[in-house]
Amino acid sequence: MPKVLISDKMNPKAADIFRDNGCEVDVITGQTPEELKEIIGNYDGLAVRSATKVTPEILEAATNLKVIGRAGIGVDNIDIPTASTKGVVVMNTPFGNSITTAEHAIAMMFALARQLPQADASTQEGKWEKSKFMGVELTSKTLGLIGAGNIGSIVAERALGLKMKVIAYDPFLTPERAVELGIEKVTLDELLERADFITLHTPLTDQTRGILNAEALAKTKKGVRIINCARGGLIDEAALKEALESGHVAGAALDVFAEEPAKENPLFGTEGLICTPHLGASTSEAQVNVALQVAEQMADYLVKGGVTNALNMPSLSAEQAPKLKPYMELATGLGTLAGQLLGDKVQGVSIEVEGAAAELDQKPITAAVLSGLMRAYSSTVNMVNAPFLAKDRGLDVREVRHDREGDYHTLVRVSVTTDEGVKSVAGTLFGNGRPRLVEIFGVTVEADLTGDMLYIVNRDEPGFIGRLGTTLGEANVNIGTFHLGRRDAAPGGDAALLLSIDNRVEEPVLWNVCQIPGVKEVKALSFG
Ligand SMILES: NC(=O)C1=CN([C@@H]2O[C@H](COP(=O)(O)OP(=O)(O)OC[C@H]3O[C@@H](n4cnc5c(N)ncnc54)[C@H](O)[C@@H]3O)[C@@H](O)[C@H]2O)C=CC1
Ligand SMILES: O=C(O)C(=O)COP(=O)(O)O
Numbered sequence: 001m002p003k004v005l006i007s008d009k010m011n012p013k014a015a016d017i018f019r020d021n022g023c024e025v026d027v028i029t030g031q032t033p034e035e036l037k038e039i040i041g042n043y044d045g046l047a048v049r050s051a052t053k054v055t056p057e058i059l060e061a062a063t064n065l066k067v068i069g070r071a072g073i074g075v076d077n078i079d080i081p082t083a084s085t086k087g088v089v090v091m092n093t094p095f096g097n098s099i100t101t102a103e104h105a106i107a108m109m110f111a112l113a114r115q116l117p118q119a120d121a122s123t124q125e126g127k128w129e130k131s132k133f134m135g136v137e138l139t140s141k142t143l144g145l146i147g148a149g150n151i152g153s154i155v156a157e158r159a160l161g162l163k164m165k166v167i168a169y170d171p172f173l174t175p176e177r178a179v180e181l182g183i184e185k186v187t188l189d190e191l192l193e194r195a196d197f198i199t200l201h202t203p204l205t206d207q208t209r210g211i212l213n214a215e216a217l218a219k220t221k222k223g224v225r226i227i228n229c230a231r232g233g234l235i236d237e238a239a240l241k242e243a244l245e246s247g248h249v250a251g252a253a254l255d256v257f258a259e260e261p262a263k264e265n266p267l268f269g270t271e272g273l274i275c276t277p278h279l280g281a282s283t284s285e286a287q288v289n290v291a292l293q294v295a296e297q298m299a300d301y302l303v304k305g306g307v308t309n310a311l312n313m314p315s316l317s318a319e320q321a322p323k324l325k326p327y328m329e330l331a332t333g334l335g336t337l338a339g340q341l342l343g344d345k346v347q348g349v350s351i352e353v354e355g356a357a358a359e360l361d362q363k364p365i366t367a368a369v370l371s372g373l374m375r376a377y378s379s380t381v382n383m384v385n386a387p388f389l390a391k392d393r394g395l396d397v398r399e400v401r402h403d404r405e406g407d408y409h410t411l412v413r414v415s416v417t418t419d420e421g422v423k424s425v426a427g428t429l430f431g432n433g434r435p436r437l438v439e440i441f442g443v444t445v446e447a448d449l450t451g452d453m454l455y456i457v458n459r460d461e462p463g464f465i466g467r468l469g470t471t472l473g474e475a476n477v478n479i480g481t482f483h484l485g486r487r488d489a490a491p492g493g494d495a496a497l498l499l500s501i502d503n504r505v506e507e508p509v510l511w512n513v514c515q516i517p518g519v520k521e522v523k524a525l526s527f528g
Helices: 013-020 033-042 056-061 080-085 098-114 116-124 150-161 175-181 188-194 214-218 237-246 284-304 320-345 362-374 386-392 464-474 507-514
Strands: 003-006 024-027 045-048 067-070 089-092 142-146 165-169 197-200 224-228 249-254 273-275 348-355 396-402 410-418 421-429 435-440 443-447 451-459 479-486 494-501 519-527
Touching: 003 013, 003 033, 003 284, 013 024, 013 284, 033 056, 045 284, 056 080, 067 284, 080 089, 080 386, 089 284, 098 116, 098 150, 098 197, 098 224, 098 249, 098 273, 098 284, 142 150, 142 188, 150 165, 150 175, 165 175, 165 188, 214 237, 237 249, 320 362, 320 410, 320 421, 320 435, 320 519, 348 362, 362 386, 362 396, 362 410, 386 396, 435 494, 443 479, 443 494, 451 464, 464 479, 464 494, 464 507, 507 519
Parallel strands: 003 024, 003 045, 045 067, 067 089, 142 165, 142 197, 197 224, 224 249, 249 273, 348 396
Antiparallel strands: 348 410, 410 421, 421 435, 435 443, 451 494, 451 519, 479 494
């Protein structure tokens, strides 16, 4: 039974869902990185929010880990490149807390406009400072969105309802989507110059880190108010402090900080500053949403192989998974065969599907082929990290889909480009869903790809099979199945032999096989 660790505070429904779906679950929150490192090796799944930092050191110790689930949106606390290289799926819940977070941004905007927290504190201190807390109206003001994805769009919708003008800087926002949202797409500089309020809704990446730095803040309108319910690193905190102190920025409402938990921060105490402790996603509704969703997604993956909302792997529904399973076996087998026969000569690979296979999602089939192919170079490769390893090695990967049906009702073909030309292997599924190899480098065969095998290319001439049988028999190698095909139609050309054997053939025996007259190539193969 897969074992899952919930390492951050999460609605208890998450643990129930894991148990109901066939997973064992431990809830241990508030651990130090050292403590987490000690125990992470026991788990197949790790469910987190933003507090747990999934660093390369943690991942190094996570020897059994298959999936990390983020009950929320931002995944900057998870080292995705390392997780990917280690074959660990990373998934999040991209919509569960977006309304809640957008509402928090709107609440922060109101709080800034009317200085609600400051007015509340002063009133409760008995000061009744009515004239000190003169506010500004939101109606007709310009709201500048930096990032107009899920949360940014919801903020825009709400702000338009408040009769604000909404402008957005988001390089990935299409003009059509901007029209649909009723907002104006602008450059970052234009946004900085025009906005009365600026709200940030981008992920924290190398491109967005410090997007509001001293230089950007200097371009803003005097009296601008800034809201950050996305990530602390998006704003240069020292520059913001200066801008608040100089009065250029009239107010800032921050839910997130460069260092969290932010028990100390140079900004604290600055006039015009409003803070909340990363509460963007903290409503009971959002927390139920993300807890249920992350547990369902993770259990689905661990128990049934379904992949939803993964950031480093193509999606695969639990309904699709059983249908794709025999194809994955076939694709892995073909990739393994090509990898073992062609080794480091591989420069590129084309994965073609035809017939019934062409009706399926091709991404998982491609990932399975690559995982087989890359086994020649890495012992830790799987479907998650194979596409990344392939990219790292500069392999040119192509996917081709043929709608027509050929000789087989379904076919997967793996064509590998080497400096000696393109070589391909192909396989089909038999009626019972059993994968079968049907072609190897232009020779028609019909073989299972399991256990230990021998691949031999020889000159097609009488007596060869007898001599091969004798050589293997003398070495005590028992032949299970025997598949023979001719590369050339006429006798005397090349033939290919694929033997399944009961035990692995050792080097000296391979050498003896090589000495049989007519043998051109011999390779021992092994399929998991
Ligand atoms: N305070 C809190 O508790 C919460 C914070 N968040 C944060 O909010 C962020 C945004 O969430 P969603 O809207 O759901 O994500 P999303 O992926 O739907 O939208 C992000 C948008 O940022 C845009 N973007 C990316 N790079 C950009 C750049 N260099 N400049 C301008 N725009 C850029 C993207 O094109 C996309 O439209 C999350 O990444 C997370 O860090 C999310 C939930 C709760
Ligand atoms: O979903 C997100 O990106 C958040 O920032 C929410 O963080 P949290 O789960 O409240 O620690």
